[in-house]
Amino acid sequence: MKIISPSNLTVDFGSKTLKPHESIPMLRREVLDSFLRFRAQSSGAHLIPALVTHLEVPSSSTEPYIIHHTSNNTKRTLAVDVIIGADGANSRVAKSIKAGNYTCAIAFQERIRLPEEKMEYYQNLAEMYVGNDVSPDFYAWVFPKCDHVAVGTGTVCAKPDIKAYQRGIRERVSHKINGGKVIKVEAHPIPEHPRPTRVRGRVALVGDAAGYVTKCSGEGIYFAAKSGRMCGEAIVKASEGGEKMVSEEDLKREYLREWDSKFMKTFRFLDLLQRVFYGSNAAREALVELCGDEYVQRMTFDSYLYKKLANGDRWEDVKMVLNTIGSLVRCKIVEREMEALKV
Template sequence: MISPSNREVDIGSTLKDDEYIGMTRREVLDGYLRDRAIDYGAKPINALVTKIDVPEDADANGRYTVHYSPNDEGRKAPSRSLEVDVIIGADGANSRLAKAIDAGEYNSAITFQERIKISDEQMKFYEELAEMYVGDDVSPDFCGWVFPKYDHVGVGTGTVLDRPAIKEYQDAIRERAGSKIEGGKIIKVEAHPIPEHYRPRRVRNRAVLVGDAAGYVAKCSGEGIYFAAKSGRMAAQAVVKCMKGGSVLPTERDLISEYIKPYDALYGPTYTVLDILQKVFYSSNAAREAFVDMCQSKYVQQVTFDSYLYKKVQGNNPIDDIELLFGAFGSLLRGAAIATPDKAFSNPVESLKRL
């Protein structure tokens, strides 16, 4: 963790030998998951979904119609359609299924990342290391990062409050990383929306949302891959259970009971705690300095990594919790003393909101 004043704190000291935070390249992971699904019997259709027709009588077993344009048959390929009884939307933050079932909107951050090929010597520095930078130079409400991606690094940032200035924040994270990535060649540029909270509706009749489409992204870290995979599995298991071997179709009530409620019971507390932490500690440079200062605590590191690795809110030592509370006040005072003044947003409306 690197504070606004460039104070660095190593927060991996409590990890056991068999514990680690995995970094992934989505182009590799996604291909692997697709191939595995095909091996298990899924039928792949390489296409762009253009429209989803929701039946008026879905409660009476009406079918959903998915319209799509094939990607592998040339530009003049005719549009196709597919009728289905149940549909699971794993189609990202701009989900077509969410729009089709009127699932409601959510606030979203925009993230910007450059894949940068650096020298072998520079890459050695990141072999066992990921960096997270906080400060309103790199983001007014999120963080910047340098993550290893096997033979290159991903350098990026994100924001909800000041999206028009995302390129400025990206320039700042490259500047903060400095000589560690200097001279690197940009090999890929990526930008994605990241949900800030659940959609108002995640199930409607026999249509189900999972992953980013449902809004399953953790605050503070911005992690979504685990929750996307887990929610996809839980939704699929719920559908299979409710269909009773294919003899009946699931109802909305069935899917809420077997998918939504168990998912929220497992991960709702985690989302809530991370939301509070982001609102408290990503709100100003003083709070960010305090956050990094607190990361020196072995207890904070232990709770953080246990919560991150096992996706449950950890920390059940009352004495350590009380010490942490007083330590947080001390960190906030120290952070206020050394922090630089917060910058105004490039968006004047958001600057007024902060005031």
């Protein structure tokens, strides 16, 4: 991976620090999703391709929930004991149980098929760009998607301007993507924090429906998959393999508490990092400068790959904090001098 600063300072991230068995996978959702659906089906899940329109919430703890759905213009219902709402950021399940709202960022990306010689450059490389021109509070990216690339950006504070920021990233990479053909355009909300309620009655929310996307990296696929699995396993355990009705208390104890103790610290830490490093071009220059440090890279990959805050070396941590402050101050001074020169 390369990370590129507002002034185009470029740092290689990972080529030296990743161990031989470690990698950062890039995937196409259409491929992953159909693989997961097929795997669920071959393990015994009964798939019903349909649009869920709403839920009827029962008034007692023993009656079933009624799921209303339409398929091929036919309205149908399904009575169920427990629901896992995995229906994304615009979750109707969340709405039906009055789970409350979260603030959302917006992410926009174009999937672009490049001429062969240009695709070669991105065959094994992801790029992350930071700067006021590409996002006021997040980053922009070029990610390889097997036979094409995804070029995109995200923002929370300037959603109406998302297309201007998309033009920004396209300009930054124009020499690398010229001649490419846009094959798909995608835009979607990204939750900024967990919902106020993630379990109510016998309904639990997972993935984007619950609000599990980390700040800083905008990573949500791992957390969607992991929360779905944890919630499913919690239901199997609490229902004693389907013999006993589960309760809200069971879902909170077996799923929510487990989830929070495993991941909440990481979510809070990444929130802090986003606020420190994505707020101004000076801070972004400092971020890229710091990313050149091997210790910073190792800590980042250990946390990213193994999904827990890595335990570092105390003296190296002290050095890293001092370097961070040094870089932030230095870049702020340079920014101020540049502003003065402009005047």
